[in-house]
Amino acid sequence: MTGAPMSTEVFTARGDHGPRPPLAARERIGAVTGYLLLVYRRTLRGTIISTFVSPLFFLLAMGIGLGSLIDERTGGLGGVPYLQFVVPAIVAMQTMWLAMFEATYPVMDYIKWSKLYDSMLATPLRVRDILVGHIGSIAGRLVVATAVFMLVASLFGGFATWGALWCLPIAVLTGLAFTVPIFGFTATQDNEDGFTILFRLIATPLMLFSGTFFPIDQLPAWMQPLAWVTPLWHGVESSRMVALGTVDPPWLALHLGVLLAFVLVAWVLCERALTRRLVK
Amino acid sequence: MAEEILLSARGLTKRFGDLTAVDGVDFAVHKGESFGFLGPNGAGKSSTMRMVGAVSPVTAGELRIFGQDPATHGPQIRARLGVVPQQDQLDQELTVEENMWVYGRYFGLSRAQVRERAVELLAFAQLTERAKDRVEPLSGGMKRRLTIARALISTPEMLLLDEPTTGLDPQARHLLWDRLFRLKRQGVTLILTTHYMDEAEQLCDRLVVMDHGRIVAEGSPQALIRQHSTREVLELRFDADDHAEFGTKIAGIGQRIEVLPDRLLVYAEDGDEAAAGVHDRGIQPLSSLVRRSTLEDVFLHLTGRTLVD
Ligand SMILES: Nc1ncnc2c1ncn2[C@@H]1O[C@H](COP(=O)(O)OP(=O)(O)OP(=O)(O)O)[C@@H](O)[C@H]1O
Ligand SMILES: [Mg+2]
Numbered sequence: 001m002t003g004a005p006m007s008t009e010v011f012t013a014r015g016d017h018g019p020r021p022p023l024a025a026r027e028r029i030g031a032v033t034g035y036l037l038l039v040y041r042r043t044l045r046g047t048i049i050s051t052f053v054s055p056l057f058f059l060l061a062m063g064i065g066l067g068s069l070i071d072e073r074t075g076g077l078g079g080v081p082y083l084q085f086v087v088p089a090i091v092a093m094q095t096m097w098l099a100m101f102e103a104t105y106p107v108m109d110y111i112k113w114s115k116l117y118d119s120m121l122a123t124p125l126r127v128r129d130i131l132v133g134h135i136g137s138i139a140g141r142l143v144v145a146t147a148v149f150m151l152v153a154s155l156f157g158g159f160a161t162w163g164a165l166w167c168l169p170i171a172v173l174t175g176l177a178f179t180v181p182i183f184g185f186t187a188t189q190d191n192e193d194g195f196t197i198l199f200r201l202i203a204t205p206l207m208l209f210s211g212t213f214f215p216i217d218q219l220p221a222w223m224q225p226l227a228w229v230t231p232l233w234h235g236v237e238s239s240r241m242v243a244l245g246t247v248d249p250p251w252l253a254l255h256l257g258v259l260l261a262f263v264l265v266a267w268v269l270c271e272r273a274l275t276r277r278l279v280k
Numbered sequence: 281m282a283e284e285i286l287l288s289a290r291g292l293t294k295r296f297g298d299l300t301a302v303d304g305v306d307f308a309v310h311k312g313e314s315f316g317f318l319g320p321n322g323a324g325k326s327s328t329m330r331m332v333g334a335v336s337p338v339t340a341g342e343l344r345i346f347g348q349d350p351a352t353h354g355p356q357i358r359a360r361l362g363v364v365p366q367q368d369q370l371d372q373e374l375t376v377e378e379n380m381w382v383y384g385r386y387f388g389l390s391r392a393q394v395r396e397r398a399v400e401l402l403a404f405a406q407l408t409e410r411a412k413d414r415v416e417p418l419s420g421g422m423k424r425r426l427t428i429a430r431a432l433i434s435t436p437e438m439l440l441l442d443e444p445t446t447g448l449d450p451q452a453r454h455l456l457w458d459r460l461f462r463l464k465r466q467g468v469t470l471i472l473t474t475h476y477m478d479e480a481e482q483l484c485d486r487l488v489v490m491d492h493g494r495i496v497a498e499g500s501p502q503a504l505i506r507q508h509s510t511r512e513v514l515e516l517r518f519d520a521d522d523h524a525e526f527g528t529k530i531a532g533i534g535q536r537i538e539v540l541p542d543r544l545l546v547y548a549e550d551g552d553e554a555a556a557g558v559h560d561r562g563i564q565p566l567s568s569l570v571r572r573s574t575l576e577d578v579f580l581h582l583t584g585r586t587l588v589d
Pocket of ligand 1: 296299300301320323324325327328366
């Protein structure tokens, strides 16, 4: 490999006048995530409530309340206690809500209200650095929120096997399959009006009809294909498989492939939308 | 003098759809100079500054910053610039010092470097006492000073200031001017926009007057005044809704008369002599005031409009 031609440019230190050495990708992305870490630390309490307490309510109400009724009447779903059926699905579902919150209002704030993205773009950073840094930070939050929820759910006996540990990476992938397209959607919006539609008309039905609380074969036949084309069903199905130890390799591969495709295709569109919005 | 040119534009143009915000402007700025864009709302000052800041793509024309093309060397150029945008872009929830640290990291400075620079710059901006306070409750002037301090964290060679003092009270403005003078003495090249003529006169070695995306005049404040105005101006107010009729009554006095809705301006080398001339014609104004010509008069003469309405 010949690599890049040797640079003949003479750089001065970053604090001195004159041409400056370019920032490594690690420095650029680290600067963005470093900022967001400060923001997250500041908003820690509110975050715990919005991202952790509400899945816990679902666990208590559905898993334990409704679950004991179902188990009493039917002996569980296909022999599986309802709690263990629903908990892996809630693990996947809570990532959707986290993505909904993190990729809407805060992103709009940085684009339009506080214009902090503009302040970043006035520095050596580029749109891609912002995107990688911000989405990477959201991924970090997905890891933490999911791990904490899984720990608590396991104390309630929500997981059947150690394979449930795989729910964590699957949940993060599911979360990203929502984060990236929603981020792109936000970049195309003039104001926050569209978010209400996103929450009410997309997130809520997805939560209810993606096989989270009951298998989608219970839905009318015409509704089932709708579940197939949205990320949540794929996240729920794969999460449930690994947690219950019922992995069907081709299906698992398909589910994960769909989630990955969501992330990658949405990334291209998202980067384009954010560039169009910020660089003008 | 073989002065180094840091910034040059030829036929620089910015269009947003059908609207031409910057319409083929030419200018060049030397190292260590302080250069201003003076113009009314919508003249295209911010659009020009954003192109110079290597964040807004040039529609047409040629722009070189540190000899480099922003289209191909954006990050390299921005690494050497300090930018104070028209609207403060601070994180209101973080503290003053946190805003400084975060921004320094965007330039690749180490944690130790940003902390050290933040202490120096907050002292420079007289914000040391507020370093650990959240930004949100600070006054407008303090936030503006913080934005300037933040722009300096990377020790820029060229500082771009888009309306640095708009909305500040006179005391806060003078404090800011003083800080900008100090930077200039340290060799920082200043490029600023303003629609305050006194600010332009105070701060700029050289400036361009912009209107409707075009440059209508260029020079030092004194040269512009000499070229486009008289030494003195007599301002007359009358007890009348329409000042135009008085304009005809005093025609011939001074070199030129401008009729504004609320007053008449008589341009003359000697204002007192002009006032005596008005008196000799038996005309009694409500008030009459002689002052020196300013850039405001230059602007009025060039565009037929006042700068700040
Ligand atoms: N992003 C944009 N999209 C569309 N039009 C724009 C955009 N930015 C500026 N303009 C238009 O370009 C023209 C020049 O605006 P600009 O902000 O450069 O003026 P300005 O001299 O800075 O004015 P002000 O003193 O009000 O800040 C205005 O008509 C404005 O509406
Ligand atoms: Mg402006």
